[in-house]
Amino acid sequence: MTRSGSAIIIGAGHNGLVCATYLAKAGYAVQILEAREVVGGGASTREFAEGFRVSGLAHVLHPLNPKIVKELGLGAKGAKPGTAIDTISLDRDGRHLTLSTDSVSGAGLSDADAQAYSAFKREFRRYAKALEPMTMNKPPRLKDMDNTDKLTLAKLGWKLRFGLGKISMREFLRVGGSNIYDVLNEFFEDQRLKGAIAADAVIGHHMGPRTPTSVLTYLQRLRGELYGAEILPSGGMGEVANILAGVAERAGVKIRTEAPVQRIVVTDHKATGVQLQSGESIEADIVISNADAKATFLHLVGTEYLDAMFAHRVHKTRTEGTVAKLHFALKDLPRIEGLSEAQLGQRLLVAPDMRYVEHAFNHAKYGRYSDAPVLEITIPSLADTSLAPAGQHVMSVSASFAPYSLKEGWDKSTGDFADKVVALIADYAPGFAAQIIAREILTPVDIEREYKVTGGHWHHGEMSIGQSFMMRPVHGAAQYDTPIEGLFLCGAAAHPGGGITGIPGHNAAKRILAMKAGR
Amino acid sequence: MEKHDFREVLQRSPFFPRADALSQVKVWSPWNGYQTARIYDTLASEYFAIRSSCSVFDMTPMGKYRITGPDAIRFLTRLVTRDISKLKPGRVTYVVWCNDEGQVLDDGTIFHLGDDGYRLCAQHNQLDWLLISALGMDVTIEEETHEVAALSVQGPTSYSVLEAAGIDGLQELKPFDIVNTFLDGFDVMVSRTGFTGDLGYELWVDPNDALALWDAIFGVKARGLYDVRPIGLEALEMVRIEAGFIVPGDDFNTAETAVRADRSRSPFELGLGWVVNFDKPYFTGKRALLEEHARPIKRRLVKLSTEGNKPPHDSFLYDGKNGQRIGTIKTAIWSPILKSNLAMAEVEYIKGKRPAEIWAQIYYQKELEWKVVWERCEISGKPFWNPPRRNATPPEPF
Known part of the structure; x- marks a missing residue:
């Protein structure tokens, strides 16, 4: 195969892996540089207590786009990396609703x-x-x-x-x-x-x-x-990343972990490589950032290489995360009245009515965490027993709203918010607090630090209409290429945004190859 | 200085009590939020004060920004098109700055104040753009428009007047030099700069010392040594056209105020290519300007003189008498000292070349009756007015 050139991808999140594989298949010599010790970024599995593993950030996904599955050769496991699940909206009186993709059922629901x-x-x-x-x-x-x-x-x-x-x-x-x-x-x-x-x-x-x-x-x-019901991935979300990393490596992609990038080297207005935090410099024909727009432009490139208004637009994008992630190591399975064990393995929601959700958000508007948060709960150890010691369980909870900029700061409030979530779960699952062996909470501030996502935002920036389509992340960088020649975006900061989809990575690769071909 | 009372639409400069006392006609204009004299007594006497003796213009309303911090030079490098890395302490330079599309936002001057950082002066408020441009830089930007009072003292006798007023240290001061000196115990910063194209100085003081400075200068006149006259915006407008200086907002739309896509202008289109340096590190608009520079220029703001005795106010320009329309006059005057009609005009270039002939169709009134006349125009590559005394060091005494 003829070499098209060399490419560096910053970040081995799932979009970086997808983009890398496409480019490698098209003849690029691709190297992915990942700051963390594992691949996957937000799609990785973490051990938060001895013997207890859980999806670190994203914990459910929809099937990947069939075109990407087919073109990358992800196979049956890539097409369906776990168990299909329904959503069960919890009710304090045990009148839970089960929402499938096309139907809903539950006590007291009218025809x-x-x-x-x-x-x-x-x-x-x-x-x-x-x-x-x-x-x-x-x-x-x-x-x-x-x-x-x-x-x-x-x-x-x-x-x-x-x-x-x-x-x-x-x-x-x-x-x-x-x-x-x-x-x-x-x-x-x-x-x-x-x-x-x-x-x-x-x-x-x-x-x-x-x-x-x-x-x-x-x-x-x-x-x-459109591609199917939600999936609880076996082995945690890290397995999805491992599948993608596997095909990437088979396509010839070199993946280096624990290689945090310090800066993108810009020479004569063109990205010519990167410098690692270790001081090592690596040159490449193109540099592709899977990091969010603020991290990419304001920190890795630096404003002095950018036009002032472009940098200002990037700076003004809304990137403050609103969700805290909680992980619980449990002695045994929680009991929720009216739910069978199989039903406990579904995606459980605490969002009893719209006023409740709106009220939960109201707190976030004023820099407070929700007094009564909206919860999305999974117990992945029910489908995959390898995630916890025998007979024990892990629970993964996304709690909204927990704004990045908390008025009193997260230093003092993290424990209080975690206690609030525990108490709320206990309202539905009596005795829950006593079942906890270990717990972990990742506020947006922790997510920012651990996963290197500005603001700890799930989607690398709000997906409101003002930050979508041709304005994602900002106009001037919305078609994967950027004002810096040879620098591209391939992550959730780019269109169509966040979620475990691989689509930004796919689109970025397509764009890079089309530009290379002069199209 | 006292805080501006919000009930007053326009603030008054610290020189206002003296300016008001000398104003015979009380004609004022707003400039950057200040009540500024358009004219004090007659335009002719003010104009000739600049060209033949000594004029004093209150330039306090000029936007002034202090830039300090470890990244000050990085910030300015990124802000302006010119390479200012070689600007030495105690020196001033002329600069323009552009938006991302390489369209001019404003022009101004940068003063290197040594350990005190830099002062950027601009005719319009630029704080917003400066703060936007400071993102990611370890730099402090403070507006000091109201904290610094300034007078521009210009004209062939300006050096002699200032010396007689007791200001030392001007003898060796070269154009664009700065000197810090004292007058009756208070600090005065003097720069040999101006907007008249003639010998002249700008004096910068604490607002509390403003009246003392004014009195020292006008005291020279009271002592019967030299004539000194206050001048307003109208006389300044005449001499700046003679000197070939452009005024953003009058001669071209600034990028910030342009609404339609083709109404803003690049430095090349304004004849300011000489302050654009592509060899320096990145600056806002560089990419766009490199692209523009590779293409033939579409239009130019030019210095134009027209024949006849009617200034071409608001005229259209043609490539021949009754020919194709190729441009417009932006600002125009009758120059009493050069006995000529001078203008700033925008002319369309074809394939990067200026038109071979330019004609102005000039409408004028005679006893309220409109007349029209065609006059041939000529582009001047150099300032219309640029006497040797402007740059002579030491300056000629009178």
């Missing part, structure tokens, strides 16, 4: 709501599908469009008009920029059902159900559902 749910999911998945042309391509520039951009927009237009049809398109345009609170009130009566869907729309974002464009974030989430 009308059950039917409305199926219709709602069908309709909204169609909207998500209509946005697909935008997803798998670079977001089109509105000025100086190239042919790819024109084609993307044409496909989008076609899908909206003829894919959806007149009535659905009109409805999509009506609700697309709206808030999920109003939309759900139009569809449903049941408070539990609305609470669960609203939580899905805002979790990971600095948004409440009433925040404008929370429909869009919900659609971004539904995009994953």
Whole structure:
């Protein structure tokens, strides 16, 4: 195979691995430099107490895009790296709701709501599908469009008009920029059902159900559902990264862990390599950053190599995380009234109604953590017993809202917030506190430090409409190439954003190869 | 200095009591939030004070910013198009700065104040842009517009007047030099700079010493030694065109105020290519300017003189009498000292070349009746007014 050139990828998160594999297959000599001791970044498994392992950051995923699975040769394990799960919205009185991709059931749920749910999911998945042309391509520039951009927009237009049809398109345009609170009130009566869907729309974002464009974030989430139901990965999320790292290495990618990059070397306005924290310099024809935009431009490149307004735009992106991650090592399985063991293995939500979710967010607006947080709970050791010692269990909890900038600072508050979450879980699972052998909490501040993500934000920056599509992360760097020649973005900071999708990595590789080919 | 009372729309400079007393006609204009004299008595007497004796202009409203900190030089390098790494302490240089697209935001001067950092002077408020440009730099930017009072003393006798006023140390002061001196026990910083294209100085003092400075200078006149006259914005406008200085906002749209995509201007289009240095490290707009520089220039702001005795105010320019329209006049004057019509004009270049001929269609009024006349124009590569005394060191005494 002829060599196309050499590439350095900063960060062995899943998007970096996907991008690397594509480039290696196209003939690039690719080297990934990872600061941590393991690959995966936010998609890695961590041992937080002896014998207890858990997905460190992301703990559930949708199946990867089939095109990526096929092109990278990820195989059956890559297509479905774990157990498909439903979502169960917990109820204090034991009247839990089970939400599948197309149906919902539970005590006290009306037939009308059950039917409305199926219709709602069908309709909204169609909207998500209509946005697909935008997803798998670079977001089109509105000025100086190239042919790819024109084609993307044409496909989008076609899908909206003829894919959806007149009535659905009109409805999509009506609700697309709206808030999920109003939309759900139009569809449903049941408070539990609305609470669960609203939580899905805002979790990971600095948004409440009433925040404008929370429909869009919900659609971004539904995009994953196009490929199948959510999956609890066997062996933790790190296994997904290991699968990707495996194909990358087979394609010839060199992966170096514990090699933190100090800076991106810019010579005559062109990225020519990197310098590691160890002082070692590595040259390459192109440098691809899987880090977020602020880390990439403001720290690794440095503002003195950038135009002032571009740097300012990057600086002003909203990147403050809102979710804390908690891990519990448990003596035995928690008991929740009305839930079987199999049901405990699903994705459990504490989001009893929309007011609850909105109220939880209100605290975050004012620099406080939620008094009654929204919880997303998994017990992965039920599906994969290797994650905990025999008979014991691990629980992984995403707790919203826990804003990065806490008024009183996280130093003093971390324990209090963890206690609050424990007490809340105990409301549903009596005796929970006594089952805990060890616990760990990662606030957004900890996530920032451990996973090297500015603000500890899940998605490398809010996925509000102002930071999406051709404005992700900012205009001027929204098509994976950047103002610095030879420097590219391939991570969640780039379109279409966060989640374990591999799509930014795929799109970045596609863009790099197209530019190389002069297209 | 006392804080500005918010109920007053315009603030008054510390020189205001004296300026107000000398103002015969009370014609004021706002400039950067200050009440500034347009004219004191007659335009002619003020103009000739600059060109033939000694003029005093209150330039306190000029935006002034102090830049200090370990990264001050890195910050300025990134801000302006010019290589300022060689600017020595006690020296001043002219600079422009651009936005990301290489379009000019403003022009100004940088004073190297030695251990006290740098002072950037600009006609318009630039604090916002300076703070934006400071991201990632260990630098402190303080606006000191209201903390520094300044007078511009210009004209052939300015050196003699200042010396007679008791200000020492000007004899060896070369153009763009700075000297720190004393007057009656208070500090005065003097720079040999100005906006008139003539011999002249700018004096910078604490606002509390402002009136004492004014009185010392005008005391020279009271003692019957030299004539000294205050001048307003209108006389300054005449001499700056003679000197070939441009005014952002009048001669071109600044990038910050331009709404339409093609209304802002690059340094090359303004004839300021000489302050753009591509050999220095990155500065905001460099990438865009490199791209622009590789293409033929589209238009130029030029110094234009027109024949006849009618200044070409607001005129269109053509490539021949009754020809194709190729430009417009931005600002124009009748120059009494050069006996000529002078203008700043924007002219379209074709394939990077200036037009062979330029004609102005000039409308003018005679006893309220409109007339039109065509006059041939000529582009001047050099300032219209640039007397040897401007740069002579030591300056000629009178």
